Amino acid sequence: MNRRPTFLLTVLCFGFAFLYVPIVSMMVFSFNSSRLATIWGGFSTKWYGKLLENDQILAAAKLSVEIALISATLSTILGTMAGIALARFRRFRGRMMLSGMVTSPLIMPDVITGISLLIFFIMLKEYTGWPAQRGFTTVTLAHISISLTYVTTVIQSRLSQADLSIEEAAMDLGSRPWQVMKDITLPIIAPAILSGWLLAFTISLDDVVVTSFATGPGTTTLPILIWSKVKLGVTPDINALATIIVAVVAVAVLVTGIAVNRAERRRDRDARLAYQANE
Amino acid sequence: MSGMEDTAAAPATRPRRTGWLSLWFNRRGWADITIATPFLWLVVFFLLPFLIVAAMSFALRTSTSPPFSFGTDGHLLSLQNYARLLTDDLYIRSLATSLMNAAVATVVCLLIGYPMALALTRVSRSARNILLMLVILPFWTSFLLRVYAWIGLFGTNSWFNRGLTAIWNALAPADWALHSIQMMNTNFAVVLVMVYSYLPFMVLPLYANLEKLDLTLNEAAMDLGSRPWRVFLDVTLPLSMPGIIAGGLLVFIPVSGELVIPGLVGNPSQPMIGRVISDEFASAHDWPMASAVAVALLLLLVVPMMLYTHFEAKAQEKKAMEP
Numbered sequence: 001m002n003r004r005p006t007f008l009l010t011v012l013c014f015g016f017a018f019l020y021v022p023i024v025s026m027m028v029f030s031f032n033s034s035r036l037a038t039i040w041g042g043f044s045t046k047w048y049g050k051l052l053e054n055d056q057i058l059a060a061a062k063l064s065v066e067i068a069l070i071s072a073t074l075s076t077i078l079g080t081m082a083g084i085a086l087a088r089f090r091r092f093r094g095r096m097m098l099s100g101m102v103t104s105p106l107i108m109p110d111v112i113t114g115i116s117l118l119i120f121f122i123m124l125k126e127y128t129g130w131p132a133q134r135g136f137t138t139v140t141l142a143h144i145s146i147s148l149t150y151v152t153t154v155i156q157s158r159l160s161q162a163d164l165s166i167e168e169a170a171m172d173l174g175s176r177p178w179q180v181m182k183d184i185t186l187p188i189i190a191p192a193i194l195s196g197w198l199l200a201f202t203i204s205l206d207d208v209v210v211t212s213f214a215t216g217p218g219t220t221t222l223p224i225l226i227w228s229k230v231k232l233g234v235t236p237d238i239n240a241l242a243t244i245i246v247a248v249v250a251v252a253v254l255v256t257g258i259a260v261n262r263a264e265r266r267r268d269r270d271a272r273l274a275y276q277a278n279e
Numbered sequence: 280m281s282g283m284e285d286t287a288a289a290p291a292t293r294p295r296r297t298g299w300l301s302l303w304f305n306r307r308g309w310a311d312i313t314i315a316t317p318f319l320w321l322v323v324f325f326l327l328p329f330l331i332v333a334a335m336s337f338a339l340r341t342s343t344s345p346p347f348s349f350g351t352d353g354h355l356l357s358l359q360n361y362a363r364l365l366t367d368d369l370y371i372r373s374l375a376t377s378l379m380n381a382a383v384a385t386v387v388c389l390l391i392g393y394p395m396a397l398a399l400t401r402v403s404r405s406a407r408n409i410l411l412m413l414v415i416l417p418f419w420t421s422f423l424l425r426v427y428a429w430i431g432l433f434g435t436n437s438w439f440n441r442g443l444t445a446i447w448n449a450l451a452p453a454d455w456a457l458h459s460i461q462m463m464n465t466n467f468a469v470v471l472v473m474v475y476s477y478l479p480f481m482v483l484p485l486y487a488n489l490e491k492l493d494l495t496l497n498e499a500a501m502d503l504g505s506r507p508w509r510v511f512l513d514v515t516l517p518l519s520m521p522g523i524i525a526g527g528l529l530v531f532i533p534v535s536g537e538l539v540i541p542g543l544v545g546n547p548s549q550p551m552i553g554r555v556i557s558d559e560f561a562s563a564h565d566w567p568m569a570s571a572v573a574v575a576l577l578l579l580l581v582v583p584m585m586l587y588t589h590f591e592a593k594a595q596e597k598k599a600m601e602p
Contacts, residue, residue, distance in 0.1 A: 022428035119570075145324045242424040249420045
């Protein structure tokens with residue numbers, strides 16, 4: 001068209017280099033045999049071996065995964081409900097309030113969310129005696145609250161794009177609203193529910209700030225452990241740990257991304273075929 | 280996909296126990312449950328904690344447990360914390376540092392993100408899907424670890440620092456030659472990592488906006504004799520304003536309350552507001568003051584945003600009224 005794309009493409013390349021060079025550099029240095037994390041001393045995989053012997057890291061990783069599994073599942077259930085309520089029920093009392101409460105955590109800085117949950121848990125203990133000690137439960141509750149918003153947003157936007165005519169057709173054919181929901185709407189948004197769950201899972205697995213407020217003695221999640229280690233500086237074993245985490249997440253995201261994409265395309269094709277068959 | 284259908288069918292078996300229960304459930308009960316469950320959850324775990332913080336900001340610190348009480352200075356609601364907020368240098372300076380860093384990071388994100396988003400709309404469709412995936416991917420990988428990756432680069436012995444030092448020494452006069460560049464624990468490092476971490480939040484809304492623009496407008500302007508740069512200034516830029524504002528807010532708001540980035544690569548003697556809130560709470564045990572700073576920050580962030588949404592809605596209305 002004109003000379004501009006050359007400039008744009010240069011910036012694009014620069015931008016991707018900016019996004020990926022630090023991560024790649026970190027991954028490369030995880031194979032560094034030198035104890036000094038930033039000076040290359042030859043190839044080695046010894047830090048990965050050391051990592052597998054580190055019980056503290058393994059225990060923290062196990063705890064993080066447990067919390068992430070529970071909180072992602074519960075926040076997906078709650079978030080799907082909220083998304084359906086906001087996208088499908090036009091009028092109900094408290095609609096404004098629900099949509100406000102769903103969107104405002106998005107613009108709430110993590111520190112404020114963390115502090116308000118911590119004060120809440122302390123006050124709750126003061127008046128009801130529960131939770132006796134902050135730990136697994138309080139961290140899980142906090143994670144559900146921060147990821148709920150994201151799940152709702154994903155579900156809501158998927159539902160607002162979905163074709164209403166199928167649901168209306170089922171309704172016209174005499175289905176009850178609840179049947180329409182479970183037989184048509186939920187299967188349609190199944191891929192969105194999956195991506196919402198995945199999003200909630202990674203948010204939980206990754207959170208430091210809110211967790212640091214909601215947690216108590218003895219409950220050290222992986223990000224909290226990494227945070228305390230990283231504050232002391234760069235070490236090769238953290239490089240190795242980071243490489244594993246980044247690789248696992250990247251592969252998981254790519255695989256589900258492709259799978260969800262394919263499922264949606266298949267659904268679209270089936271719908272098209274069904275239309276054609278009826279014509 | 281059979282797993283999904285199982286979960287969808289499971290609740291249906293529940294209400295068949297009694298007649299009226301199943302009737303209620305089918306008619307409107309399921310809808311009520313769908314609305315009420317997340318609603319109650321959010322009231323308990325979002326609204327209530329936030330209201331406690333808002334109320335706490337009017338209390339005063341005491342040596343009791345929990346360490347606050349209302350009405351110790353004669354008024355039920357004390358404004359003392361807010362008065363301190365305006366007079367104590369610490370709060371104003373940290374707020375200024377935060378807003379300054381956030382503003383610079385947002386502008387730099389825009390300067391890099393805008394051409395990236397525009398370039399994404401100009402590449403072929405198959406390449407575009409892959410490149411979009413590459414923009415989103417860092418968002419999924421650990422935030423903490425992406426900040427950590429930079430610590431390795433900032434170190435005085437790293438290839439990145441030595442490379443930058445070499446470039447500097449080659450360009451600058453000999454008197455200004457450096458052994459290495461101090462990057463760790465500077466505001467420069469904070470802003471750089473902020474730009475790095477939040478760039479996808481700028482690129483994605485901008486791309487979504489630019490992708491929808493009608494290219495025939497560009498062609499029309501071009502046919503009428505505009506130069507490419509003028510076409511960009513007169514057509515593309517004004518039309519992409521909603522994307523710029525959305526991306527700007529998505530970067531500016533979380534960045535100004537950021538705790539992890541300044542905590543790891545920032546200068547401890549120049550704290551940002553997030554650090555002040557958490558120190559006030561954890562080290563000084565002054566819950567009311569921490570709450571007051573939190574409320575003030577939130578007002579500072581949310582009010583401009585609400586004004587923007589308000590005017591945007593007004594403009595939409597006006598547009599709809601026009602023939």
